[in-house]
Amino acid sequence: MPLLAALDYASVFVFALTGALVASRAQLDLIGFIFIASLTAVGGGTLRDLILNRDTVFWVANPVYIGVAAAGAIIVFFTAHLLESRYRGIVWLDALALSVAVPSGVGAAVALRMPDSIVVIMGIATGCFGGLMRDVVCNEVPLVLRQGELYVTCALCGGTVAILLIHVTGALPLALLGCAAATFALRAGSILWHWRLPVYKSFPPRQ
Amino acid sequence: MPLLAALDYASVFVFALTGALVASRAQLDLIGFIFIASLTAVGGGTLRDLILNRDTVFWVANPVYIGVAAAGAIIVFFTAHLLESRYRGIVWLDALALSVAVPSGVGAAVALRMPDSIVVIMGIATGCFGGLMRDVVCNEVPLVLRQGELYVTCALCGGTVAILLIHVTGALPLALLGCAAATFALRAGSILWHWRLPVYKSFPPRQ
Amino acid sequence: MPLLAALDYASVFVFALTGALVASRAQLDLIGFIFIASLTAVGGGTLRDLILNRDTVFWVANPVYIGVAAAGAIIVFFTAHLLESRYRGIVWLDALALSVAVPSGVGAAVALRMPDSIVVIMGIATGCFGGLMRDVVCNEVPLVLRQGELYVTCALCGGTVAILLIHVTGALPLALLGCAAATFALRAGSILWHWRLPVYKSFPPRQ
Secondary structure, three states: OOHHHHHHHHHHHHHHHHHHHHHHHHHEEHHHHHHHHHHHHHHHHHHHHHOOOOOOHHHHHHHHHHHHHHHHHHHHHHHHHOOHHHHHHHHHHHHHHHHHHHHHHHHHHHHHHOOOHHHHHHHHHHHHHHHHHHHHHHOOOOOHHHOOOOOOOHHHHHHHHHHHHHHHHHHHHHHHHHHHHHHHHHHHHHHHOOOOOOOOOOOOOOO | HHHHHHHHHHHHHHHHHHHHHHHOOOEEEHHHHHHHHHHHHHHHHHHHHHHHOOOOHHHHHHHHHHHHHHHHHHHHHHHHOOOHHHHHHHHHHHHHHHHHHHHHOOOEEEEEEEOOHHHHHHHHHHHHHHHHHHHHHHHOOOHHHHHOOOHHHHHHHHHHHHHHHHHOOOOOHHHHHHHHHHHHHHHHHHHHHHHOOEEEEEOOOOO | OOOHHHHHHHHHHHHHHHHHHHHHOOOOOOOHHHHHHHHHHHHHHHHHHHHHOOOOHHHHHHHHHHHHHHHHHHHHHHHHHOOOHHHHHHHHHHHHHHHHHHHHHHHHHOOOOOOHHHHHHHHHHHHHHHHHHHHHHHHOOHHHHOOOOOOOOHHHHHHHHHHHHHHHHHHHHHHHHHHHHHHHHHHHHHHOOOOOHHHHHHOOOOO
């Protein structure tokens, strides 16, 4: 399906940009940029393909994805100094990447006729694990753990919207677009207006 | 085999409790609790299933496992403040989870007619990697690295007891129960009475 | 192919030595040494086999590999105090392990008739991820992120040399040996004479 491939390409490219920006904070060389960018870009989708036991991991079937990730890394290497705040760049590009990676995971699971719960979980896993690997390897606080921000919640809502739209309309492309829009809207609201869920509070704090 | 499924459910539930307690130390929201709890709960078993090349990862075949992990996370979210020491709760629940995850890994490998050495290794991997992922993602010192405590050793002994009981008695359920008992007894002894093996000492320290 | 098996054994043994040396810095006991050594030794190859969808992970097909890793850990446990600098030991043994792991990944991908780009990537992944897992779990700064040193670049050049030699000479054993030599020469030059690529510099630093 062309839409699914487009989502995969977009997710790889934008996650690669975030990985390269994190690499720039660690002051790596160009090959280091490409390494971290590729890990971030294909990490979530690789996990998705292994868990779903697809015949071939998506970037092994089509190595162009790695070229796309490398292109993103090269662009960032030569232009990141133009950004006013790399940190804000990471957060917003990551929001965009999350919003296309979630429907990509959802679409892959639907294509394998997985039950609804697995479809939602694969959306979350595809969306969250690339960025998680990036942050763990580069020793940044993972975005999924950033206190008082919605992150996994956005992926969960996006996946749920996709399932609802599939059942109501029967149109997968519409469902994937709705999924992307819901994920991005919620994440953007959380970044801009600090939308959040109540967090656990310990009394007394940290034992 | 019902015993194997029971071990899997118990391991998922108790590991989820430990993951949620770690999430409470990071003051996440409810969805964050469920995310970390699920990662901890199914991480070891997912690795086991991928390495053993089983047809389907256990929780993809039966998504109820994720519901069990989520239930554990929700319970902890609303009751963790009742604990006197969350840290002690994590250590003891983790000991319990380890003791059911090791026989679950052993049983899965035996069912695939793996050689004894792989059976023991899959017991160790299933037992240790869920907690390891939890600690790496949440930036806690991994329990497997806690100095002067037995951890991997407990899983190794549990796996060895299982192999011995299989060869001596031929009864797999008995072997799995013995494995769980041996793992827990050793881990409990290490926590309570500081049983340990000699550790590496460098002269002079840390070069 | 005997050369491929020899590369696998060498890579497992030498990576195990580096893992055990890192374990010695964390002052673990003997079983902790074996755990970290095995993780380091088979981590990269396990990832390679999962991504390439090989029928059986190499050490599951032949558990002797784990015995080799354990032997390396035991040797280090009893002899590491003889080293003048464990840190230098880790860096040089890691360079050696990288140089045999890259051709092992290349050879495995060639045997599955993968395209050139995937061959190079599997060389990089097999070479880099065992050490990366070791460093992430033990909370050391990953060697791949060490600023101003060539690491991934060495694996990339080694893989490229292998591809060139395969196309020019058609002799795989020669290509794998050339790959190992190129990887090691570049890494050694980077350690000894600080060969490096220009790194990203931010103006002003770290936003």
